Each structure stands twice: as C-alpha cells, then as structure tokens.
Amino acid sequence: MKKDKFLFLLSKKLSNDIAAEENELLTIAINNSEEYKQLADKLTKYFNQRKVKNSKTDKLRTTWAMIAKAGADDFEETFDYSPPKRKLNTALFLKIASVFILAIASTFLIYRLQNRTEQEIETISTGTTKSFKLLADGTKIWLNKNSALQYNSAFGKEKREITLKGEAYFDVVKNSSIPLFIHAGNITIEVKGTAFNVNAYSDKPNIEVALIRGLIQVSHTSDSENMVLLKPNQKLIIPNASANGAHSKFIIEPINSLALLNETKWTSDTLIFKKEKLKDLALQLEKKYELKIEIQSAQLKERRFSGTFTTETIKQVLEALKLSYPLTYTISNKLVIIKD
The missing domain is CATH 1.10.10 (Arc Repressor Mutant, subunit A)
Incomplete structure (x- = not known):
C-alpha cells in the first residue's frame, strides 16, 4: 500500500x-x-x-x-x-x-x-579509477572510469531508480514487486533480477546493452511504447541521442560467450579500492578470480583496506592484505576462508 x-x-x-x-x-x-x-x-x-x-x-x-x-x-x-x-x-x-x-x-x-x-538522490562518480557499490537491496554495481550514476537513497524500499552516464555492470537482486529502472541516454531499462552491462558514454555514437542472464525490457525514454525484450547472449545497439540527436530503432545482435566476456572484462582486469570494507572487497575478488570467499569474523568484515591489484594471484592479494591487518586464510580449490 x-x-x-x-x-x-x-x-x-x-x-x-x-x-x-x-x-x-x-x-x-x-x-x-x-x-x-x-x-x-x-x-x-x-x-x-x-x-x-x-x-x-x-x-x-x-x-x-x-x-x-x-x-x-x-x-x-x-x-x-x-x-x-x-x-x-x-x-x-x-x-x-x-x-x-x-x-x-x-x-x-x-x-x-x-x-x-x-x-534524496545519492551520486557516485569516477575519474581515472573504477568503483564498486553494493546497494541496500543487495544489487551490485561496477562503475567504469569517467562514469557517474545517481540513485534514490531509500533504494529498494518503495522504488529502485538509477540514472547512468558512462558504463556500468549491474548484478541486480530479483524483486518482482519493485522493478529497477535504469535511465541511460535516450533509453530506459526495466529490470527485475538479472546481470548485464550498459555502455552509454555521451561522446560515443551508440548505446550498447549486453545481457548476461535473465531478461530486461528496453524502451525509448521519449516513447515507452517503442520497446524490446532482450534475452541472454544478446546485445542491443541504438544510436546515442546525445551524440547525434537520432531517434532510431533498436538493433539486436547475437553475441557468443567469448565476446560477452569481453564486454565485462573491464570489471575485473584492474581492481582499485580505497578504504573499502572487506565484505565489499570480497565480492569484487570473487568476480575477478571466479571463486567463493567466506569471512568468518563479523569484525573482520567491517575492516577497511586500500590498494590496487592487476595481475596478482589470489594468494598474492591475500598476502598483501595481511600487511595491513594480521588476518589468516586458507585456499581450497575455489573456496577461500578468511578469519582473524
């Protein structure tokens, strides 16, 4: 109600x-x-x-x-x-x-x-570095360089609405009663629970949306009746209105797994974080190294770290974190357990 x-x-x-x-x-x-x-x-x-x-x-x-x-x-x-x-x-x-x-x-x-x-509106912007944000409802956002987004501060309570300028990867928590709306350039994306990449830099000729999983509905901001349903392993392309003022039709292209991986490679190639809580940093490490991380200490989850990782192995990353705080860890196949 x-x-x-x-x-x-x-x-x-x-x-x-x-x-x-x-x-x-x-x-x-x-x-x-x-x-x-x-x-x-x-x-x-x-x-x-x-x-x-x-x-x-x-x-x-x-x-x-x-x-x-x-x-x-x-x-x-x-x-x-x-x-x-x-x-x-x-x-x-x-x-x-x-x-x-x-x-x-x-x-x-x-x-x-x-x-x-x-x-009230919350704003996140990046310069030469990338950023990661975990929203109140559990939605994860990776924001690329020279990008910005705004979202309502009571996110997930009664509405979920985001405005994006630049590029971001979204892993959205499913909530059929409160869909997520993302405004990027001249399109609006309606999401209920899925993962996808949006490239909407204002100085580029096209806006591109690549869907990893789930379903999303994309429509023109000025014409909500003009819409398409994007499925996994599909990529949507539309001329950027801010670049050329066009109001064109959507173009849907199939995209294979390798090309899809390249669409989101930017989220994991370089990891830059500043005063990040370990519980949030662990989510980024899981994506970068494709493994599961368990933190067995409530106090350690809130511990903050800063650093930059590019080609380091997960073991080298954990050893580097130990220099800031004397944590202990074990690595078994694809499971990492961290504790005091």
Whole structure:
C-alpha cells in the first residue's frame, strides 16, 4: 500500500469515519509493515494525548454541521430567532480548533519527514579509477572510469531508480514487486533480477546493452511504447541521442560467450579500492578470480583496506592484505576462508 493511501485511511480511523473494508485494509498494511506500524502507533498516541474530553466538542461539531447544511440550502429562513439559551464559548472554540489544526499539521509534518529521505538522490562518480557499490537491496554495481550514476537513497524500499552516464555492470537482486529502472541516454531499462552491462558514454555514437542472464525490457525514454525484450547472449545497439540527436530503432545482435566476456572484462582486469570494507572487497575478488570467499569474523568484515591489484594471484592479494591487518586464510580449490 502506498504511503499516501495509508495516511488517508489512518486519518479516517482516527476521526472515527472509516468503513469496515477500509479498516481491514489498514490493519493488513500495519501488520505487513514495521514502518507503518510505528507511524500508526505514534499518530494514535498523539491524538489520544490531544483529545479534548468535553461534551461541548460534540455540540460544536453539531453546530458546524448545521452551518454547513444551512449553506447548502442557500440559508433558507427557517431559523428560530428567539434569544439563544446559551452562547458559544469563543475561547473553547479557539482551543478546539487549534487542536485540530495542530493534529493535521503534525500528520503532514511526519508524512513529509518520512518521505524526504526517499526523495534524496545519492551520486557516485569516477575519474581515472573504477568503483564498486553494493546497494541496500543487495544489487551490485561496477562503475567504469569517467562514469557517474545517481540513485534514490531509500533504494529498494518503495522504488529502485538509477540514472547512468558512462558504463556500468549491474548484478541486480530479483524483486518482482519493485522493478529497477535504469535511465541511460535516450533509453530506459526495466529490470527485475538479472546481470548485464550498459555502455552509454555521451561522446560515443551508440548505446550498447549486453545481457548476461535473465531478461530486461528496453524502451525509448521519449516513447515507452517503442520497446524490446532482450534475452541472454544478446546485445542491443541504438544510436546515442546525445551524440547525434537520432531517434532510431533498436538493433539486436547475437553475441557468443567469448565476446560477452569481453564486454565485462573491464570489471575485473584492474581492481582499485580505497578504504573499502572487506565484505565489499570480497565480492569484487570473487568476480575477478571466479571463486567463493567466506569471512568468518563479523569484525573482520567491517575492516577497511586500500590498494590496487592487476595481475596478482589470489594468494598474492591475500598476502598483501595481511600487511595491513594480521588476518589468516586458507585456499581450497575455489573456496577461500578468511578469519582473524
């Protein structure tokens, strides 16, 4: 359930104006989301603390209803002009009105604060070095030299959206309920869980997308109806709009395993890292050396290292890491175990 819908139903419940089926939907949303549960608890507590326990409130609401009805009837003269039995307490009216205004303002403020983080944008850019990023949902991104990407800071929570300039290799965690959208030049790629390479440098004539596994849907940014479905061992080519302003058709070419490997070779030929956590560095080493790494220490996983590796063997890499921290390791076939 979207947050605006949730807040709408919660406000109806707090004002005792919610239908049975709406209340059922609200209960399901709260039970399925820890965030919604905490928000509902906070707002309910706030309203209970601010509730004015005075029968005059009900009378005031009745008066407001009468005024609204009179307005709807064009103020037909059916009023009793006899002296009023009791005057409306202006101070009480202002007090109750301020409570309602404060409650509405608080709800809006909490909603804005909850959504502000999701609207913030995170940016990663590279110069003469490459970069690796592990996003909150587990998606892995290798960013090539002279490239940049932006993504929403609450990535994977309610949406997954990335804008790429340059080249990147994506290994995307599958999430059918929250697809990933990648904007690169004049195309948009919709992903649910797959691995692929995108080459979208603005100074190159073409944008190229090579699919390793899974399925991706590629469409023109300005024409979402113009789309293709890319399958494994296929490469998509389209003229770069930023280079020549063209709006051309997609070209799909088959690509063999060796050529596909060359498409992503840049991700593993040189490994450059600066103050990288070992748990993140291990993911890059696994890809470079095609093996599995287990780190048997929670503290060691958070240990940070810096360095550059090109032609070194995995053993030489581990020995180099030992110079920075006295870790121990064992290598058995394609399994590396690291511990204190």
